[in-house]
Amino acid sequence: MPRRIHLPLILFVTFFWLLPAGCPDAARLIPALNTVQVELVNDTGFPVAANIRFDNDDSWLAGLFPAETLSTGLLESGETARFNFDCDELALIFSDEAEQLIPFYGSYYAYATRKLERDDEYDCGDVIRFRFVGEAEDFGVIVSVNGRVVD
Secondary structure (H helix, E strand, C coil): CCCCCCEEEEEHHHEEEEEEEECHHHHHHHHHHHHHEEEEECCCCCCCECEEEEECCHHHHHHHHHCCCCCCEEECCCCCEEEEHHHHCEEEEEEEECEEHHHECCEEEEECCCEEEHHHHCCCCCEEEEEEEECCHCCCEEEEEEHHHHH
């Protein structure tokens, strides 16, 4: 019979040893595995309105009319913004015609990026980066997941 002082240690070790194999929701107990980090990086010389759209559903209707717009404000030149999402609230994400604001010249728009879907282009625990590059007619968005360019 184990001494009473060892019982909590035995229960703790047993719980975490069995957890990955026997619990389908193990990621919920480990926050880093149940989140997706979204980074917005402005590598241009001018302010950018990222216009990031997302939804917690990845159906074709959500792709046409995503429910949410990420409130980022303007990203100044050289600025990086990071946002963490629970996996359940991010099933679809893309940049919808980001806008670059050039004083005295007006606005330039990037093409909308491809719609990234959870379990296809990214998974829980991944980092999605939208990198805004170029200026004026050359303005665009490079999208990567964990450092691998996907669009």
